[in-house]
Amino acid sequence: MAASLLGLPPGPADRTRPALRGGPHPPGQYRWRVPSPYVELNRAQWRALRASTPLPLTQDELDELRGVRDPIDITEVEEVYLPLSRLLNLFFLGRGGTRDTVSGFLGETVQPTPFVIGVAGSVAVGKSTTSRLLRTLLARWPDHPRVELVTTDNFLYPNAVLAERGLMERKGFPESYDRRALVRFVQSVKSGESRVDIPIYSHLEYDIVPKARQTVERPDILIVEGLNVLQAPPAGSLGVSDYFDFSIYVDAKVEDNRRWYIDRLLALRRTAFTDPRSYFREYAKLSEQQAEDFAIGVWGAINEPNLVENIIPTRARATLVLHKSRDHAIDRVRLRRF
Ligand SMILES: Nc1ncnc2c1ncn2[C@@H]1O[C@H](COP(=O)(O)OP(=O)(O)O)[C@@H](O)[C@H]1O
Numbered sequence: 001m002a003a004s005l006l007g008l009p010p011g012p013a014d015r016t017r018p019a020l021r022g023g024p025h026p027p028g029q030y031r032w033r034v035p036s037p038y039v040e041l042n043r044a045q046w047r048a049l050r051a052s053t054p055l056p057l058t059q060d061e062l063d064e065l066r067g068v069r070d071p072i073d074i075t076e077v078e079e080v081y082l083p084l085s086r087l088l089n090l091f092f093l094g095r096g097g098t099r100d101t102v103s104g105f106l107g108e109t110v111q112p113t114p115f116v117i118g119v120a121g122s123v124a125v126g127k128s129t130t131s132r133l134l135r136t137l138l139a140r141w142p143d144h145p146r147v148e149l150v151t152t153d154n155f156l157y158p159n160a161v162l163a164e165r166g167l168m169e170r171k172g173f174p175e176s177y178d179r180r181a182l183v184r185f186v187q188s189v190k191s192g193e194s195r196v197d198i199p200i201y202s203h204l205e206y207d208i209v210p211k212a213r214q215t216v217e218r219p220d221i222l223i224v225e226g227l228n229v230l231q232a233p234p235a236g237s238l239g240v241s242d243y244f245d246f247s248i249y250v251d252a253k254v255e256d257n258r259r260w261y262i263d264r265l266l267a268l269r270r271t272a273f274t275d276p277r278s279y280f281r282e283y284a285k286l287s288e289q290q291a292e293d294f295a296i297g298v299w300g301a302i303n304e305p306n307l308v309e310n311i312i313p314t315r316a317r318a319t320l321v322l323h324k325s326r327d328h329a330i331d332r333v334r335l336r337r338f
């Protein structure tokens with residue numbers, strides 16, 4: 001700190017500073033201003049970008065799409081999701097990318113391929129609501145009526161495999177997924193394959209459902225939602241994010257996310273856990289305090305370490321970050337310019 005700020009007369013350290021500032025830079029250090037790849041917009045600035053995009057959704061439809069304890073309202077759809085829907089439509093219209101350019105270069109007939117959107121973020125941040133809402137809004141544009149949504153839990157190893165590998169307490173961590181199968185799936189869809197069948201995960205049963213399949217038949221847009229979708233691949237290989245045309249990270253403070261997880265588990269205890277098929281049916285019998293302690297334990301042992309170690313570090317890679325404040329409302333948006 002400058003001596004003058006401490007009320008002391010200038011000493012030798014202060015005299016050296018101007019010389020250092022104006023003098024030669026240490027080797028390897030860039031001293032010029034580098035333009036940021038991000039633009040930060042507050043809610044009012046973002047809202048204005050809706051332009052004239054019409055609202056194609058009713059309150060009843062929104063109620064159908066909303067996740068457990070997600071308070072999203074139609075104003076948020078208008079102010080946040082309509083500008084986003086418009087932006088995605090522009091990206092879709094401007095697509096082409098490597099595959100189309102290379103096909104054109106090779107003289108092949110260019111078949112339109114699905115536009116792929118990744119949606120990442122913590123457990124309980126509200127990725128499902130964002131993804132389901134986008135699926136509905138995007139499907140109402142005449143340019144891309146066929147929108148398919150796939151969640152990466154479909155690629156979790158079945159519980160039997162996780163148990164065998166000692167990974168039951170690591171569900172959601174990168175190693176709990178069959179990442180090769182996930183990459184192969186997105187690769188197949190992106191390559192224009194007409195039909196791809198994938199497994200289905202059930203939150204109710206907390207496991208992959210034997211023999212059940214989700215079929216993806218060459219949609220105009222594929223949304224891939226999951227905790228780790230923005231993870232960089234290991235050196236020398238391709239990851240699922242290499243096939244994204246656009247990506248969204250749903251963001252919140254870790255502490256807010258923790259509270260939402262606990263509150264949601266308390267709500268599930270009164271609803272989904274009372275279903276006799278629920279893996280957690282015994283937990284429906286817990287007192288409020290016991291259920292809260294259980295939620296705190298799972299959050300602290302699994303979901304928060306995964307968020308901090310694996311998920312937050314991928315945020316910088318997203319094309320768009322939707323930041324939620326404590327009340328779940330989106331208050332800031334960050335968009336990558338290049
Ligand atoms: N134990 C559970 N039983 C039933 N549904 C659940 C359970 N856990 C999560 N869900 C539901 O599964 C969906 C995905 O949850 P999650 O992976 O935490 O992502 P997010 O909250 O970001 O959408 C949500 O719609 C949530 O309400």
Ligand SMILES: CC(C)(COP(=O)(O)O)[C@@H](O)C(=O)NCCC(=O)O
Nearest residue numbers: 123151152153171172225226227302
């Ligand atoms: C199924 C999940 C791993 C999320 O999977 P995703 O679709 O995001 O890949 C997660 O919701 C989960 O169940 N985590 C295990 C810890 C817990 O029960 O909260």
